[in-house]
Amino acid sequence: MFSLLLSLLLNAVHFLLGIGTPQSFPPPLSAAEEEAAFLAKREGDDTAREKLILHNLRLVSHVVRKYYSTAKNQEDLVSIGSIGLVKAVDSFNPENGTRFATYAAKCIQNEILMHFRSQKKLSAEVSINETIDVDRDGNPLTYIDVIATEDNIEEEVDLKVKSAMVRRLVNSVLEERERQIIILRYGLGGGKPYTQREVAQMLGISRSYVSRIEKGALETLREHC
Numbered sequence: 001m002f003s004l005l006l007s008l009l010l011n012a013v014h015f016l017l018g019i020g021t022p023q024s025f026p027p028p029l030s031a032a033e034e035e036a037a038f039l040a041k042r043e044g045d046d047t048a049r050e051k052l053i054l055h056n057l058r059l060v061s062h063v064v065r066k067y068y069s070t071a072k073n074q075e076d077l078v079s080i081g082s083i084g085l086v087k088a089v090d091s092f093n094p095e096n097g098t099r100f101a102t103y104a105a106k107c108i109q110n111e112i113l114m115h116f117r118s119q120k121k122l123s124a125e126v127s128i129n130e131t132i133d134v135d136r137d138g139n140p141l142t143y144i145d146v147i148a149t150e151d152n153i154e155e156e157v158d159l160k161v162k163s164a165m166v167r168r169l170v171n172s173v174l175e176e177r178e179r180q181i182i183i184l185r186y187g188l189g190g191g192k193p194y195t196q197r198e199v200a201q202m203l204g205i206s207r208s209y210v211s212r213i214e215k216g217a218l219e220t221l222r223e224h225c
């Protein structure tokens with residue numbers, strides 16, 4: 001009976017949230033958009049609540065892929081994690097100073113852990129050292145591994161989004177010399193970052209000239225961010 005009720009609940013969540021595949025998840029909200037959405041939600045705007053849920057679904061997928069990459073029931077875990085996301089949206093208080101992505105990731109993990117515990121309900125107790133899965137390298141993954149993980153999911157997602165935006169801006173708004181210097185200075189594209197003096201020697205110009213071009217390029221990038 002429990003399995004049937006859980007299945008019905010997860011199907012309902014899929015329908016209400018419009019979950020398809022991870023590739024169909026909407027992009028994350030900017031900090032300003034997220035703040036505005038939570039303010040609107042506080043005023044009773046259900047559309048803002050739905051927006052916060054939909055635009056953070058990729059975080060659920062990220063948690064599942066990071067911790068349960070070998071699980072055969074990843075789709076079910078995404079559904080269960082989505083329930084945790086809904087709870088996070090409904091209980092999050094922006095005034096506490098915590099970033100929502102950090103808070104939501106913990107709620108998603110807790111919901112999935114509750115699911116694993118419910119599967120062990122016939123046991124007298126569940127050991128925190130019990131293996132619940134294996135990681136992508138084939139190593140055992142226990143409850144304590146997940147609970148004690150120093151979570152940097154927010155930083156990972158944020159870094160990927162910002163890195164993609166910077167690469168796009170470097171290629172679209174900078175002049176050729178500016179682009180060349182920024183790429184060399186910061187190792188964009190996986191290359192080695194060089195000092196201003198090294199860049200000057202490579203390009204046959206003065207270090208002060210490299211510094212001026214770099215400063216101007218960074219200002220241009222900031223204006224477009």
